[in-house]
Amino acid sequence: MDDGVRALARRLRELRTGRWADVKITQPxxxxxxxxxxxxxxxxxxxxxxxxxxPKIPPNARLEGYATLFCTDRSLQGGRLRMLAEDELAPDELLARDRLRDELLALRSAALGQPVRDAPAEGLWHFPDGKPxxxxxxxxxxxxxxxxxxxDPDDPDYVELYTYADLDALLELFGxxxxxxxxxxxxxxxxxxxxxxxxxxxxxxxxLGGVDWNAVTRxxxxxxxLPVEQVSDWDSEKGPYFLAGGERHYPALRDGKLHEDVALFYRGVSPLNRKRTLTICNGMYGRGTYGAVRALTDSRFRDRNTAYLHSRFxxxxxxxxxxxxxxxxxxxxTPDWTDPESRLFEWP
Incomplete structure (x- = not known):
């Protein structure tokens, strides 16, 4: 328990003294x-x-304050340290805040001899700012x-969802x-x-879906x-592929039956509103799009895949x-991203 308390104390001291190398953050x-x-x-x-x-153990609320302060360089402006409000934080800063908060709370639990909480099940599909x-x-x-x-909209039995592509992925992810x-x-x-x-x-x-049908994705x-391109070469002998890292990555078909698809998962700041995120789940076929979604919704794989993304990026x-x-x-x-064989290319 004493070692756990000291580990938390060291981490808090590191944040204050080492977060900004060129500026000395004092205790006052x-x-x-x-x-x-x-x-x-x-x-x-x-x-x-x-x-x-x-060392004494801070309450949860103070550790959440540490996470909000130290998640972004914008907390330190003109030599003055201030805590930004949640609606001032950009999506990438909110993610950094959540990761640091979870780390500090886990250290606190260890210091108190309590079970360390698992990573939140929401993962990357949780948007903490509450925006649309x-x-x-x-x-x-x-x-x-x-x-x-x-x-046909004039049909008494008209079903609009029948007109959508990637229904498996859509229904899984919407819920x-x-x-x-x-x-x-x-x-x-x-x-x-x-x-x-x-x-x-x-x-x-x-x-959801690739450049052939989804004009917004295109x-x-x-x-x-991006350093990845979806090439819709449907007329060639080997068919369409993803070009990434100088290599072509093809789906695997045998006798017209799909045995392995190739998919892209991307998360970043939206180019249309830098306060919001953009996520792309795009397979060469619909099975790949569904697999990219399931990587972070499947209860058996989502925690390990989320943990991999947090540690890798x-x-x-x-x-x-x-x-x-x-x-x-x-x-x-469902792809397991902790298995190197599952990952064909990643960046940065």
Missing amino acids: MLGQALGGAKGPLSVALISSWESDVH IRLICAQLPPKMLRRMPYV HIRAVNPASEVRIRKAGARPLAADDYTTHLVL SVLEQLS PEEESFGLVTRVPVFEGAVI
């Missing part, structure tokens, strides 16, 4: 920032939390719609996002049927200039990976 400065409008915390209290000899979220799917192309029943963001407005939009409202583009955007990828504003998605007798097998 930290006490002022943590105290805020209620008045500064005493130097003696700050010192007790950092003590090597007889839009899931954007493609509409099936006209030649496919002609083969579908109940897609999950609603569950972990109960206070957020979550809506589904269809690319291609008619222009989306301008306000839809400035929410947290989640794009337009956004043109703006981002701890401070990155944007990141992505190209992954294998195994398909066994038509069933999508």
Whole structure:
């Protein structure tokens, strides 16, 4: 227990003395920032939390304050330390805040001899700012719609969802996002049927499906200039592929049956609103799109995959990976990103 208390004290001291190498953050400065409008915390209290000899354990609320202060360089402006309000934090800063908060709370639990909490199940599909979220799917192309029943709006049995592509991925993700963001407005939009409202583009955007059918995915990828390209070479002998790291990554088909798809997962700051995020789940086929979604919704894999992303890209504003998605007798097998064989390419 004593070792756990000292580990927490060391970490708090490291944050104060090492977070900004060119600026010395004093205990009075930290006490002022943590105290805020209620008045500064005493130097003696700050010192007790950092003590090597007889450290004290801060309450949860103070550790959350540390996380908010030290998650962003913007807390330190003009030599003055101040705590930003939650609505002032950008999406990448909110993610950094949450990671640091979880680390400090885990250290506190260890110091108290309590079980350390698992990483929150919400993972990357939790948007803590509570802002609107839009899931954007493609509409099936006209030649496919002609083969579908109940897609005529004048039909008494009209079913609008029959006109959507990537329904497996859409239904899986819509339910999950609603569950972990109960206070957020979550809506589904269809690319291609008619222009989306301008306000839809400035929410947290989640794009499902690739460049062939989803025009929004195509337009956004043109703006981002990612080191990955989806090449729709459907007429060649080997078919379409992802070009990443100078290599072509093809799906595996045998006798016309899909055995393995290739998918892209990307998360970054939205180019249409830097206060919001952009997420892309895009397979070469629909099975790959579903696999990219399941990587972070499947209860058996999402925690380990989320932990991998947090450890691999701890401070990155944007990141992505190209992954294998195994398909066994038509069933999508959730990719395990902790297995190097599952990851074909990742950046940065």
